[in-house]
Amino acid sequence: MKTISSPENQMIKLARSLHHKKYRDQEKLFLAEGRRLVEEALARPELVKALFIREEQAADIAERQDIDCYVIDDRLFKLISTTDSQQGMAAIVRKPVWDLAKLTAVDGFLVLLDRISDPGNLGSIIRSCWALGVDGLLLTPECVDPYSPKVVRSTMGGIFHLPLIEAVAAPELDTLQMHGYEFIATGLDHALDYYDIDMRGKKILVLGSEAIGISPAIKSKCNQTSRIPINPKVDSLNVAAACAIITAEAWRQRKAKHL
Template identity: 45%
Template sequence: MKKVTSKDNQYIKQAASLKNKKYRIREQMFLLEGKKMVAEALQACKPLIRVLVDEAHREEYRPLAERYRDPEWLEVDSRVFGGIAAADTPQGIVAVAPIPHNDFSDLFKQSAGLILLDQISDPGNLGTIIRTAWALGIDGILLSQGCTDPFSPKAVRASMGGVLNVPIYDAVSLSAIEQLKSGGYRVIGTDLDARASIFTGDYKGANIIVIGSESRGVSPDIQACCDSLIKIPINPAVDSLNAAVACAIIMMEVWKQRNNAFLS
């Protein structure tokens, strides 16, 4: 590993800047932090630009660096590494990865099961939803304009590598949703006042299930695009569920139907 001791090194400055959304957009890169996520990305041959290791953890990560010589590895002075790490308890390893770009037109070539997140604002919720979508075989996640950044450090940590494994389509407009409808997709919104339960829906074909924001639910414009509305039947004494929890319940029902599975 090449040794880096200065915070003014171009790669150090670039990595530190990626904690800011403006620079993630400009560079089209993001940070993947932590032993498990970086190791999984390397093992799955996901594209990484470089890996930075805290010098205090050099021996811990040496076997990984020797096994995966591409991408570039840098050993970083501990004081300098502290300016890169975003986690409260850094594990001494950070990778710089390119932001994946997925072709929206591919969605018209399949009968995908998609989740549309409408103005989700909490990065922890978003990351958890992405992780759950990966676990339950969702084909893609659409993010409406106004959603929080899925490649922020907090969202990436919560996704536990899901951002590299689930196709994410950012800033999806109302017209794009209408195009998908014209291409055969049914848009199913969630609403607390809906009459139909999620357990009565059919999710085997080309579907887009809409989850609204934590505070306002599905926006009126997107709700107007919906072919039907559903709700999760819950104790009426509870006013609502956390967005990530609600999404997980719905995704499990989608997974069950699309895999002809019965839960025991």
Template identity: 40%
Template sequence: MKTRKISSAAHPLIQQAAALARRRREEESGLFSAEGSHLVEAALEASAPIRQVFFSLGYRRSEEGERLLLRAERAGAELIEVPDHLLKKICDAATPQGIMAMVASSATPLSALPRSENPLLAVCDAISDPGNLGTIIRIADAAGADGVILLPGCCAPYAPKVVRATSGSLFHLPMIRANPEELTEFLAGRGIPLLATDLNGDISLYDADLRGPCALVVGNESRGTSPFLLERAQRRLRIPMPGKAESLNAAVATALCLFEAVRQRSRPPQP
């Protein structure tokens, strides 16, 4: 196994990786970090373009480390051994797991979203919390959604906390940045209804027909869905809350909506 060693914090690759951990250079470098064995393995499973893999000596000596590093080498990644203190410097997690990969991020335009027979899309309207966004991506993956659309105001989808919260799901489905005007034009062109969550929605989630194509919008954690999208939505979905809570967490609301669509779509057709 061919590896190189870096021991200086001044090395350009270490500085670049450390900047990614602080999420300062994601946009300009086109890279993001995937920390820990699970995320690195998920990237390899998805044939994601891994540029470098940083690891500690202790990790390499483990059975899991030897297996994963050999696999990363076969995938074309450069293997770089670093001391523990440098690994901690280039990782966002408080306790690094011994391995971190630098992966090339991908930008999928709306027009390149693959057509499907019965599309189901998750639309994030200014979701600002990294944990929420990462969890929504994971939920969308679990529900079999065709993609996650990120509108302005969303936090960076490749920020370390978002990537960790996806638990690898970001490698499984397209993540698409768009503005609201582009989105509504795209949905109209493809015949996909826009359904927006709204505390004062005109129909209960459980009375809405989600068996056909739909793009489900979940709004900002404090402001909800934007007026622009509410005005253009075919239906405004209200999630019934018989208790005293005023609202639901954005990721929870997404899970309820997407899996209600899954439930309805899994029912046999009515005679």
């Protein structure tokens, strides 16, 4: 365990740089802030490049020979933090590497997000998918960065555990179709109530931007469309709520299959 006192230290500079997508992409790293997120990251120690703690918390952290641990003061925590409330614990984390080929080989339930731009929604979706047994999350190139600080915080640790593939485009979707995956759109046109759709077997639930929906190219791949019946006085649900409702039904169906 080492102590850092200077804002010019290279690890402090690296942590601060990860506030920006350019450097997250360049370094293949991101920042996790707060005890809950750091503890989830430490469940996969191979991902943790560096750990930052306050001096008074040093006794709570077991010495890890495989992780570089740094004690820093509140002044430096304020520099590396992306929120107003520093929780005295942060980590520089390597982006997990997931293999699309492994997802194509399983009898899985996947979620494909098309042009989702709100960080809070994406974070909530990652959290729900992790909680409800989704086998993998696919993002089109137009989606918000899943490793941005707000998304990471909203996942409540799901970002470390849920298989996530970025920049999924036509070639990857064609491969999934060739391996037997069926696509289920979300929408209103020619739609079935979500609980009347068979979500067992190789299925991909597609959710689009609340503003512009699913792109025509992806919609053309969908075998059927699901809808969620709601109070007619309400215009719609947000995409994170819709995802949680439908994935919960998929989890129920898929668990029942194995009873």
